[in-house]
Amino acid sequence: MLETIQEDIIAELEDIEGVATVDAWQGDIDALLKTPQRLPSLHVIYKGAVFEPFEQAGENTTAALDFMIVLTTKNQKSRAAGSVSSYALIEAVRGKLTGHWVDDYDFLRPVTEDLIMAEGGIMVYGLVYRLSNVLVETA
Secondary structure (H helix, E strand, O other), rough: OOHHHHHHHHHHHHOOOOEEEEEEEOOOOHHHHHOOOOOOEEEEEEEEEEEEEOOOOOEEEEEEEEEEEEEEEEOOOOOOHHHHHHHHHHHHHHHHHHEEEEEEEEEEEEEEEEEEEEEOOOOOEEEEEEEEEEEEEOO
């Protein structure tokens, strides 16, 4: 299920004009920033889930699944130019993912958009999207 959702999100993001890299990422964001990559980039990270209570194994429950898209841009001209280029990509991601129906699960909702880092011409944002009503079978 998680792999299917991640692949669907990546497929949506690959259509954004001007993005050099779209991929999945496993690990922390600091390691991502140290990895050579073509910028601007979008990396999808499964952030975690919140489950509705259930009484016993074997019952179905629903979950809210969060996926973070890490947007990394670089602009050496000026901080203002870097901000504007980042804003355009944030809005493009929002336009692609908000309301997008993923397989048979649910549609994506924006949760947060946070500045993670702004240093040396590099700006990094974490954009969290959620599938809220995903049916999950318990073992």
